[in-house]
Each structure stands twice: as C-alpha cells, then as structure tokens.
Amino acid sequence: MKPPKFEYHAPRTVDEALALLGRYGGDAKVLAGGQSLMPLLNFRLARPAALVDLNRIPSLAFIEESGGRVRLGAMTRQRTIEFSPVVAQRLPLLKEATRWVGHLPIRTRGTIGGSIAHADPSAEYPAVLTALEGEVVARGAKGERVIKAADLFQTYLTTTLTPDEILTEVRLPAMAAGAGYALEEFSRRHGDFAIIGIAAVVVRDGQRCKTARLATAGAGPVPVRLRAAEEILERDGLGEAAIEAAARKATELVDPDSDIHASADYRRHLTGVLTKRALVRAIGVARG
Amino acid sequence: MTDPRSVGPAALPRLVGARVARREDPRFLTGQGSYVDDHRPARLLYAAFLRSPQAHARIVAIDASAALALPGVTAVLTGEEIARASKPVRAASKTPAVKVTSFPPLALGKVRHVGEAVAMIAAENRYVAEDAVERIVVEYEPLPLITDMERALEAASPLVHEEAGTNLLVAREFARGDVDAALASAAVVVRERFRFHRHTAICMENRGCLAEYATGSGTLTLRSSAQCPGIVRDVLTDLLDMPEHQIRVIAEDVGGGFGAKASLYPEEIATCVMARRLGRPVKWIGDRREDLLATTHAWDEIIDAELGLDRDGAIVGLRAQVTADIGAYSIYPWTAAIEPVQTISFLPGPYRVPTYRGRTRGVATCKTPLGPYRGVGRPPAVFVIEGLMDRAARRLGLDPTEIRLRNFIRDEDFPYKSPSGIVWDRASFTASLLRAREAMDYDAVRAEQARARAAGRWLGIGVASYVELTGIGSAIPVAPGVPIATGTEAATIRVDPAGKVTAVFGVASHGQGLETTLAQIVADEVGVPIEDVRVLHGDTALSPYGTGTYASRSLVLAGGAAIMAGRAVREKMLTIAGHLLEADPADLVPAAGRLAVRGMPDRSVTVREIARAAYTGVKQLPKGLEPGLEATRFYDPYYGTASNATHLAVVEVDRATCHVSVLRYLVVEDCGRMVNPLIVDGQVHGGVAQGLGAALLEEIVYDEHGQLLSGTLMDYVVPSACEVPWMEVHHLETPSPVTLGGFRGMGEGGTIGAPAAIANAVADALAPLGVEVAELPVTPERIFRLVSRGP
Known part of the structure; x- marks a missing residue:
C-alpha cells in the first residue's frame, strides 16, 4: 500500500494551481484534506501523474456571511465548521452534519470542498448541499462558474467538475430563522460513512409547513432530493399522518444499491425510518 | 521452606494477587517499543510480495524481467526458485484424522486463494518494491472454483490439493453412550443449523519480519512479529536445512497476536531465503490489505446440532456435526484440524452430557487458510x-x-x-x-x-x-497429533553479583503484560522487590527451550517454571546466607532486601552480599557448593x-x-x-x-x-x-x-x-x-x- 510515483506541487495561489492542472492536461489530482485521496493513492486505485496540493493556499479557507448566504472556502476544515459561530447561527444543519463526519482526526484534516468534490454519496456534506439547495463555485482556465447542487453530482465519486477545474467555494443560503432541522444517520459503527442518512429542514407556520427539504446519503449513486415527500408536507402540514406519508413516499423515491453491509431492501426501509425520525426532530425544534 | 515474603515485620508485601501497574506500558506509551519495523540494519532491503488475484488457477509462466530491470530492484524470488532453497511446509499429524498436505512458501504450480504469495521482490525501498511487483507478469490459467465448503465435499468437486485425493482434510468423531436412543426417547429435542461466519484477528501491528544472514558465521537471525519464536526456529531448521544453534528467532515487542501470529507464515520463510541468498538484511512489513488477505482467518463453521432433554430439563444427549471451511492450506504447526476438532471437543460445554456423538469435518476451499484466533x-x-x-x-x-x-x-x-x-x-x-x-x-x-x-x-x-x-500440559497436546512440544515451558532465573534478578522465558509476550505478571511471581519466589527483577522473553538465543505464547498457557506454564526456578535460587540463597551468618538456613527470615537470623535482626546479610559471595568468594561458600546463583527449571502441568x-x-x-x-x-x-x-x-x-x-x-x-x-x-x-x-x-x-x-x-x-x-x-x-x-x-x-x- 504505497502509491506509485507522482509529482507533487504546492502552489500558493489558485491561479498557480490552475496553471499546474492545465500543464498535466487532466492527469493531475487536487489534494485537499487527503482523507479519501490518500487511501486511493495507497491502494493504487488513483494513479495521477501529479498532485496539486491546495493546503498552502490561504485564500481558500474562510467562512463569510453576506446577503443571506454563507460562503465557505473549499479548504475550510470540517473541524472549523464544527465550531464556527456563523455556521451555528445560520447553518445549524451543517453543524449537526459535521458531527457525523468521521472522527476528530479526520475532521481536523478534512475539508468541505474536498468532501463535496469527492462526491461519495454516503457522505454527509453532499446531502446537506442538496437539502439546502446550495451551490459550488468552480474555477478553471476559462474563468469561474457556479454549479447548483442538483447539477453537480453525476454518479459515485463523479461530479460535473472538469479535470482542469478547482472547486473553490461552497455557497449555502442561510437557513430561515426558526427553521427546524435534523440529520439522522445510520451506520454500522460510529464515524463510518452512512448506510443511510437523511438531512431534513422544515420551516413551519403553526401546523402548516411553509418549506420542507429532504435529502439522502447512502441511498444511491448520488444524494437524492426527496421532492415528492417534501410536497406531501407542504401540502398536508406537519401532522403525524403527513409525516408517515412523507416517509413512505421517501422509500419509493430512492433506488439504493446492495453491498456487504446492507441490502437495497434494508436501505429502502431505513430511508423511511430515518426520514420519519428526521422530520419528527426537525419539526420539534422548528419555531413559528 | 520459609515463605520468602510473608514473615517478619519488614517483610516484603506479596506481589502475586496485587494490582501492579504494567511495567511494559511506559515503554509502549512513549513510543519506545521495539517492534520489527523499528529495526533498520545497514544495507537493508525491503520486500514486497506479488499476491494472486485469482482464487484457483494454474501458473503457466512468470516473467519478472521488467521488474528486475527497474532501478532499485535487487532480486526476485518465485515458487520454483524458493523450492530449491526451502522444503515446502507440511503440517504433520500423527492422527489419521488429518490428511497432510503441502504449503509452499511461494505458490508452486498453481494458486489456491486470492492473496497467496506468488513472487517476492527485494528492493531499495518499499515503494520501488511495490512498483516492481506490478511489473511481474504472471500468466494464469483459471481452474474450477471451490468456494463453498459443502459443495467442496461432493464427489464431483474439483480438488484444492490433488495429493489428498479429496477436499475433506480433517474428519474426526467423539462418542459416548447411545445418543441415538437417548434422543429418540427424550421428552424434548431442540435442533438447529448454526452458522458462525469467517472472522480475522486484526492486530494493531500487522505481521512483519526481518531476516539477516551473517555470511561470516553462517548464522541466521529472524526478527518476527510472532507469538511462537521457538516453533518458528525449530521449523526453519528443518525447512532451510540449517543447524538449530545457527538460527535465532526474536519476537521482541509484538503488537497483538490473538492466535493469528501463532503459526508459521510463508513470508517468514521467503524473507530468510532472500536474506541468505543476498547476504543482505531483508525486511517485509505487511500492510493492512495483506493482513486481511494473508493472515489466517478463523471460525467459519456450519454446525448442525441436536440436544435432547428429559421433562425436568436434564440433558440426555447431544448430537452434532461441525463442518469447517479451512481454506486453502493446512497451517503449521496446528494443521487444518485445529478449529474443527476444537469446536467439536468443547461442544458439550460445562454440562453433564451422558450421551454424545460429535463429528467434525475440515474442508479445503480456495480461501485464505484458517488458523487459531482467540x-x-x-x-x-x-x-x-x-x-x-x-x-x-x-x-x-x-x-x-x-x-x-x-x-x-x-x-x-x-x-x-x-x-x-x-x-x-x-x-x-x-x-x-x-x-x-x-x-x-x-x-x-x-x-x-x-x-x-x-x-x-x-x-x-x-x-x-x-x-x-x-495451561495445557503434555498429556493432552494443544493440537492432537502435532509433533511439537506444547506441554512444557522453562524459566532461567539468574541473580547477578549485584543481587539483581534476570528471568528469561521461552514464552513471548505480545500485549498480555507477561513482563509484569512473571516478574511478580519471580519477585515473590526469590524474595526481592519487583524493581530488582527484569523479565526477558521472545528470543531463542537467550531463553531456555520453549515454544511461545498461545492457547492461554504462558502464565500457567512459564509461571510454574518461574516458581520452580525461583525456589531453587531461593534455596541456594538460604544455604549461602546460613553459611555467612553461621546459622541454620531454616532459622533465617526475610527482611527488606536481606535475610536475618530469627529473633536477631542485627545478624543479617543482604541479597547483594549473598549474590557476591555466590560468584566471587570461594571461602564464603559452603564447602562443595557450586558457585553461581541461577537455575533453569522446566514445568509440565500434564493435564x-x-x-x-x-x-x-x-x-x-x-x-x-x-x-x-x-x-x-x-x-x-x-x-x-x-x-x-x-x-x-x-x-x-x-x-x-x-x-x-x-x-x-x-x-x-x-x-x-x-x-x-x-x-x-x-x-x-x-x-x-x-x-x-x-x-x-x-x-x-x-x-x-x-x-x-x-x-x-x-x-x-x-x-x-x-x-x-x-x-x-x-x-x-x-x-x-x-x-x-x-x-x-x-x-x-x-x-x-x-x-x-x-x-
């Protein structure tokens, strides 16, 4: 488990990094926190000619709030997000999700941009990005573009980012004041990737549901936005029957795969169970 | 004989039974352990193994020329080459229950499981070694797969080992009384098909070994993450055709074993052969992937069992059949019988079972070999x-x-x-x-x-x-029929001229705290503070004959040997002290660090003075008493x-x-x-x-x-x-x-x-x-x- 030979670059600016990516014409990999890429290299499953390390680019690590949204630099560590007052106040769902990411040493190195660009469908951040209808900023040789969550994830470990692009920023709309939220997750062991995870946000007006947002982790090749389940709540309110119906609908909206930890049937079952739990908890903490 | 601790006002507190903090922990917790990978001798080469991607295939050809051409690569070893330098391993058994089969250190002729070592590279570093492994071209011709233990028993099944003529490598039965009649007349019979899946130990330290061959003296030193350095030394003698005293096996600090490091492994043999061939030290450290692929697995059994009871709930009979998937090879020294025979032997549990019939079968398949695990x-x-x-x-x-x-x-x-x-x-x-x-x-x-x-x-x-x-002694061997000495262990206890104690054991601690527990026993028996006792273990050149640590034996066997050797030393100390004090040894009582005449605390002699007298003072020893203060004793608990x-x-x-x-x-x-x-x-x-x-x-x-x-x-x-x-x-x-x-x-x-x-x-x-x-x-x-x- 030693990687094959690769060249290593540690640029100081995004422009330098982009120039390096261009030089290798798609044969270089961007290194963020390294929590997924390093094992892939050691298993020789990834064999890039070069690594372009973003860890020496200070401008990529920040959390800023403006105009009703929060911008997070791609190299912001998960540990920083976990303890950020801005995140706690404006994106409490992201804070809660961060507690489910790996273990302390992993969160200390791991970054939000790395997790999203890696696009493991069992990871928490892609689900949060999807539930909150966030977007990412990609910079390439031809400039900058903004990609919506719904347009980003293609399949397992695959995004619409091109090999000469760098994900530089994650943008999430600030959650409405009083919004209820929850991230429910089931894994075989603490800190593991989700077998199923459900991110939920509920904005309520009494028993009426102004907005519901639901997204999955682990329920297929990409995070699944459970729009038809959200609509049940937005239409029928937040009563027990509506929650049950939304949870049942959720099981119909996913098409999970089987692996050695869980069958597709069991994952579908868990999707319903956790959707219900996430909604009950989110509604419980929602004000308004 | 006088209890060396419990007498007198200044008596030493007894250590056996006390919650003594582990003496090895400061070393481990401050990163000062001495594991195989901590050793980097000069001119060291690093090894990597090419492992089979196929479960069952004939090896048609191996071309390592591209690997050898890579800068930094020193040598390659294949199954055919190693066969000229080492015999194949054959885990022998005297019982007819086991069909003996060969386990070549590198695959010879065909591969029998994914992960089996096919070729070995020695190179300047592990990175280059792994690059070279990728460049070895092996042509495989796939053979029919054998992955289901029950189907492997069918007459038409292809064979894992043609030499055995069957995949049924182990078959044994235990019986007492007429179980069929007992179950037929039982008030209640419960039955079930149980399935205990395959597991593995997962030690914190992966397996590894480092071989050095000294061309000048012709000695081979193998450092290995082994639980059983004595067993490895003995078998290498035979496999490599070298005299026993020229092979030294050291298992210094070992990061967990749990039984999975209690067998001989192909990498140990290959590393020795490579080092001997090159005259340079060669080290192999397994990575986690290799550990999961090529460290023995465990359990993996189907057990059909029926229990009959009378109306009051008393057992009248137990009938069972164990089928174990023993994987591709019969491991040394335990053989493929270790798991299935143990399961059927212990099935009756702590109960009175008047009638019993237990049959057990060990079936070869194309999977990683089964071995002992906790x-x-x-x-x-x-x-x-x-x-x-x-x-x-x-x-x-x-x-x-x-x-x-x-x-x-x-x-x-x-x-x-x-x-x-x-x-x-x-x-x-x-x-x-x-x-x-x-x-x-x-x-x-x-x-x-x-x-x-x-x-x-x-x-x-x-x-x-x-x-x-x-604590199994010689009457019932740990593994029936296996021709190795599992029933005894020895201790050498030596008091040096300064009165400090070194105790050497053939067992090998790999996390159990034996450096503490054995020191407690030695300190009690010799009558010295624990600070004055040093325990050495896991080195065949230092220790008296022994096999190692496995089967919950070390505290019983090595502890028993420590008691015997400690008492022998103690007895000699009393003799010398009696002579020095002109008193009857029976009248001597221990005080802190000394022996005194009963009732006369001023007439005493220190352990240090006794020890110095033992080595240096002819006139200070009773006439005819052999100088020196040490003893070696062997202990066999028998049953x-x-x-x-x-x-x-x-x-x-x-x-x-x-x-x-x-x-x-x-x-x-x-x-x-x-x-x-x-x-x-x-x-x-x-x-x-x-x-x-x-x-x-x-x-x-x-x-x-x-x-x-x-x-x-x-x-x-x-x-x-x-x-x-x-x-x-x-x-x-x-x-x-x-x-x-x-x-x-x-x-x-x-x-x-x-x-x-x-x-x-x-x-x-x-x-x-x-x-x-x-x-x-x-x-x-x-x-x-x-x-x-x-x-």
Whole structure:
C-alpha cells in the first residue's frame, strides 16, 4: 500500500494551481484534506501523474456571511465548521452534519470542498448541499462558474467538475430563522460513512409547513432530493399522518444499491425510518 | 521452606494477587517499543510480495524481467526458485484424522486463494518494491472454483490439493453412550443449523519480519512479529536445512497476536531465503490489505446440532456435526484440524452430557487458510450449546439460568471427564452463574424487560456459561497429533553479583503484560522487590527451550517454571546466607532486601552480599557448593486446567433500524489464583470487545469467485471504543488443584463467552416474534430479514 510515483506541487495561489492542472492536461489530482485521496493513492486505485496540493493556499479557507448566504472556502476544515459561530447561527444543519463526519482526526484534516468534490454519496456534506439547495463555485482556465447542487453530482465519486477545474467555494443560503432541522444517520459503527442518512429542514407556520427539504446519503449513486415527500408536507402540514406519508413516499423515491453491509431492501426501509425520525426532530425544534 | 515474603515485620508485601501497574506500558506509551519495523540494519532491503488475484488457477509462466530491470530492484524470488532453497511446509499429524498436505512458501504450480504469495521482490525501498511487483507478469490459467465448503465435499468437486485425493482434510468423531436412543426417547429435542461466519484477528501491528544472514558465521537471525519464536526456529531448521544453534528467532515487542501470529507464515520463510541468498538484511512489513488477505482467518463453521432433554430439563444427549471451511492450506504447526476438532471437543460445554456423538469435518476451499484466533473453536462451540440451552429453556418454560443450573457439572463431580475426553479439574460453574445473577440483580432486570416488552420494546437478556482448557500440559497436546512440544515451558532465573534478578522465558509476550505478571511471581519466589527483577522473553538465543505464547498457557506454564526456578535460587540463597551468618538456613527470615537470623535482626546479610559471595568468594561458600546463583527449571502441568466464566448481556434491538445496543455487560470469571487482577480485567475487556465484534459486526466476506469483499477496515468492521460497552467484571478465585501456584489461563475467555451471550440476548429480545438467532454476526441486515420474515 504505497502509491506509485507522482509529482507533487504546492502552489500558493489558485491561479498557480490552475496553471499546474492545465500543464498535466487532466492527469493531475487536487489534494485537499487527503482523507479519501490518500487511501486511493495507497491502494493504487488513483494513479495521477501529479498532485496539486491546495493546503498552502490561504485564500481558500474562510467562512463569510453576506446577503443571506454563507460562503465557505473549499479548504475550510470540517473541524472549523464544527465550531464556527456563523455556521451555528445560520447553518445549524451543517453543524449537526459535521458531527457525523468521521472522527476528530479526520475532521481536523478534512475539508468541505474536498468532501463535496469527492462526491461519495454516503457522505454527509453532499446531502446537506442538496437539502439546502446550495451551490459550488468552480474555477478553471476559462474563468469561474457556479454549479447548483442538483447539477453537480453525476454518479459515485463523479461530479460535473472538469479535470482542469478547482472547486473553490461552497455557497449555502442561510437557513430561515426558526427553521427546524435534523440529520439522522445510520451506520454500522460510529464515524463510518452512512448506510443511510437523511438531512431534513422544515420551516413551519403553526401546523402548516411553509418549506420542507429532504435529502439522502447512502441511498444511491448520488444524494437524492426527496421532492415528492417534501410536497406531501407542504401540502398536508406537519401532522403525524403527513409525516408517515412523507416517509413512505421517501422509500419509493430512492433506488439504493446492495453491498456487504446492507441490502437495497434494508436501505429502502431505513430511508423511511430515518426520514420519519428526521422530520419528527426537525419539526420539534422548528419555531413559528 | 520459609515463605520468602510473608514473615517478619519488614517483610516484603506479596506481589502475586496485587494490582501492579504494567511495567511494559511506559515503554509502549512513549513510543519506545521495539517492534520489527523499528529495526533498520545497514544495507537493508525491503520486500514486497506479488499476491494472486485469482482464487484457483494454474501458473503457466512468470516473467519478472521488467521488474528486475527497474532501478532499485535487487532480486526476485518465485515458487520454483524458493523450492530449491526451502522444503515446502507440511503440517504433520500423527492422527489419521488429518490428511497432510503441502504449503509452499511461494505458490508452486498453481494458486489456491486470492492473496497467496506468488513472487517476492527485494528492493531499495518499499515503494520501488511495490512498483516492481506490478511489473511481474504472471500468466494464469483459471481452474474450477471451490468456494463453498459443502459443495467442496461432493464427489464431483474439483480438488484444492490433488495429493489428498479429496477436499475433506480433517474428519474426526467423539462418542459416548447411545445418543441415538437417548434422543429418540427424550421428552424434548431442540435442533438447529448454526452458522458462525469467517472472522480475522486484526492486530494493531500487522505481521512483519526481518531476516539477516551473517555470511561470516553462517548464522541466521529472524526478527518476527510472532507469538511462537521457538516453533518458528525449530521449523526453519528443518525447512532451510540449517543447524538449530545457527538460527535465532526474536519476537521482541509484538503488537497483538490473538492466535493469528501463532503459526508459521510463508513470508517468514521467503524473507530468510532472500536474506541468505543476498547476504543482505531483508525486511517485509505487511500492510493492512495483506493482513486481511494473508493472515489466517478463523471460525467459519456450519454446525448442525441436536440436544435432547428429559421433562425436568436434564440433558440426555447431544448430537452434532461441525463442518469447517479451512481454506486453502493446512497451517503449521496446528494443521487444518485445529478449529474443527476444537469446536467439536468443547461442544458439550460445562454440562453433564451422558450421551454424545460429535463429528467434525475440515474442508479445503480456495480461501485464505484458517488458523487459531482467540478462543479457537470455543466461540462457535459455546454459541451452539448455549443457543440450544436457550431453545430448550423456551420449550420447557424454564428460565435460561435455571436450565443451566440443572445441568452444570456439579462440584462433587470433579475431576470430570467430558464426552470428548477432556478432564475438568475443578471449576465454579454454579457459583459463577449465581454470582452473575446476583451482581446483575437478574430478577429486577427480568421485571424491567417485562415492562419494556409491554411497551413494545425489544429488550433481551443473554446468558452464556463456558469452560475452557488452559495451561495445557503434555498429556493432552494443544493440537492432537502435532509433533511439537506444547506441554512444557522453562524459566532461567539468574541473580547477578549485584543481587539483581534476570528471568528469561521461552514464552513471548505480545500485549498480555507477561513482563509484569512473571516478574511478580519471580519477585515473590526469590524474595526481592519487583524493581530488582527484569523479565526477558521472545528470543531463542537467550531463553531456555520453549515454544511461545498461545492457547492461554504462558502464565500457567512459564509461571510454574518461574516458581520452580525461583525456589531453587531461593534455596541456594538460604544455604549461602546460613553459611555467612553461621546459622541454620531454616532459622533465617526475610527482611527488606536481606535475610536475618530469627529473633536477631542485627545478624543479617543482604541479597547483594549473598549474590557476591555466590560468584566471587570461594571461602564464603559452603564447602562443595557450586558457585553461581541461577537455575533453569522446566514445568509440565500434564493435564491442564479448566477456566470458566458466566457472561450476562442486556441488549435492546431498535424496532425500526434493527440496531443492537448493548445496555449492560457483566462477566463473572474464574481463572484460579489471580496474579494481577488489573491485567485479568484488561484481558476480559479486550476479549469481550473481540467477542462483541464477532457477535455483531465483523465478517470476512468472499464472493462466489473467491474474491475477498471485506478487504479493508471500512468493510471488515471491527468495534471501536464507541461500540464497546462498559463492562462489569467480577472474579471468583478457585485455585487450580493441578497447577503450580493454582493459576489458570485466561487470555481467551472474553472472546469465548461474548458471542453466545450477545446472540442469546438478541434472541431473547426477539423471542416474542418467534424467531431464533442461528447465524453470527447478527448484523442489522440479518435482524431486518429475521423480523421481516417472521417465524
């Protein structure tokens, strides 16, 4: 488990990094926190000619709030997000999700941009990005573009980012004041990737549901936005029957795969169970 | 003879029985351990192995020219080349139960499992070595697959070992009385097909070895992460055709073994051959992928069992058949028999079983070889017998603890000979169960369970009682028929002229704290403070003849040898002191660091003065007394001794997610006289953690092509600190009547009891649904299927 030979670059600016990516014409990999890429290299499953390390680019690590949204630099560590007052106040769902990411040493190195660009469908951040209808900023040789969550994830470990692009920023709309939220997750062991995870946000007006947002982790090749389940709540309110119906609908909206930890049937079952739990908890903490 | 510690006002406190902090821990915790990979001799080469991607295939050709052409690559070794330098390993057995087969150090002719070593590279560093491995071109011709143990027994099945003429490499039967008649007339018969899946040990330190061949002296030194340096040294002598005194095997600090490092491995042989050929040191450190592919796996058995009882719940007979998937090779020295024979031997458990027939079969398949792992055979055996006892209790309307109390071997039955021929010297079956009930407040927990059930919760209580054989002497070998000496160990205790003690053992500590426990025994016997005792182990050049540490033997055997050698040294010290003080040795009493004449504390001599006299002063020694102050003694406990425990687990199964939470875990264990309760607690904790992994989480999974699907630690799920519950550990101390010191072995017990206790607790939780737990690990997925399907 030693990687094959690769060249290593540690640029100081995004422009330098982009120039390096261009030089290798798609044969270089961007290194963020390294929590997924390093094992892939050691298993020789990834064999890039070069690594372009973003860890020496200070401008990529920040959390800023403006105009009703929060911008997070791609190299912001998960540990920083976990303890950020801005995140706690404006994106409490992201804070809660961060507690489910790996273990302390992993969160200390791991970054939000790395997790999203890696696009493991069992990871928490892609689900949060999807539930909150966030977007990412990609910079390439031809400039900058903004990609919506719904347009980003293609399949397992695959995004619409091109090999000469760098994900530089994650943008999430600030959650409405009083919004209820929850991230429910089931894994075989603490800190593991989700077998199923459900991110939920509920904005309520009494028993009426102004907005519901639901997204999955682990329920297929990409995070699944459970729009038809959200609509049940937005239409029928937040009563027990509506929650049950939304949870049942959720099981119909996913098409999970089987692996050695869980069958597709069991994952579908868990999707319903956790959707219900996430909604009950989110509604419980929602004000308004 | 005078007790060296317990007499006199300034007597040394007795150390055996005290919670002495582990003396090795400061070294480990400050990064000063000395593991194989810490050693980097000059001119070192690094090895990597090419491993088979195929489960069963003929090797048509190997072309290593591109690998050798890579800068930094020194040499390559293939199966054909190594066959000229080493014999194939043949795990011999004197019993007809085992068909002996060959295990070539590198695949020869064909590969028999994914991960089998096919070729070895030695290079300037591991990176280059792995690059070179990728450049070796092997042409394989796929052969028919053999991955299902039951289908491998069919007449038409292809063979793993043509030389055996069958895939059935182990077949053995134990019988007592007419079990068929007993079951035919039993009031109740419960039967089940149990499945205990494949597991592996997962040591923190992966396997590794470092061989150095000194061309000048012709000596070979192998550092290895082995539990059994003596066994490795002995077999290398034969395989490499070198004299025994020219081979030194060192297992200094070893980061966990759990039985998985108690066998000889191909990499050890290949590393020696490469070092000898090149005249340069060669080191191989296995990575985690290699560990999962090529360190022995464990258990993997199907057990069909039937238990008959009379109307009162007394056992009348037990009939069982064990089928074990022993994988591709019969491992040295234990052979393919170790797991299946152990399982069937221990199946009757701590119960009076008047009639028994147990058949066992070990079947070769194209998977990683099966070897010993903490508990060997007994975790599945206890899962089966305890599962049957619970099924019987449910049928008869008895509490699970009550049915056990009615069937335990009673105190008046000892020594009791089990239906498979094991003699239980003395144990505390009834006492341990009663104590566990009391410590848990069992009736209160049952009442709580009733309330939880009424509220729709799935709460369960599981009981498991077991007995194991430890400290095994020469009468019943650890592995029947295996021609190695597992029944004895030795100790050399040397007091130097400064009065300090060095004790050398042939056993090898790999995390058990033997440097502490053996030092406690030595300090007590010689009569010195523990600070004055240094324990050396795991080095065949330093120690008297021994094999190593496995089978819960080291404290009993090495501890017994320490008592004998310590007493011999002590006796000589008294003789010399008596001479120096002109007193009768019988009148001498110990004080701190000295011996004094009884009632005359001023007339005394220090240990240091005695020791100096022993070495330097001819006139200070009684006439005719040989100078020096050391002794070597060998100890053989002959039969071995029982060790037992009762485990109680309380679990809750989440009705919606099927997740199992262990709410309480309680152990009442009896390992005889405890040398160090702190270490006993630690051994229980670690053992239960591994047993919990076996019960709920861990499973080696192959697909139908023999490919390993659980090839990383994301897929092979071992419990982390978050999954291991708080444990309440209670001790009974029934000194063994048959071992020196009254010690019993206890390193494996936690893993033996926990799978059954947790399985029974889950089954108890689900009992209202009418489903049974017959398969471990009982994962959330399996529970989901059980409860979805219903009874």
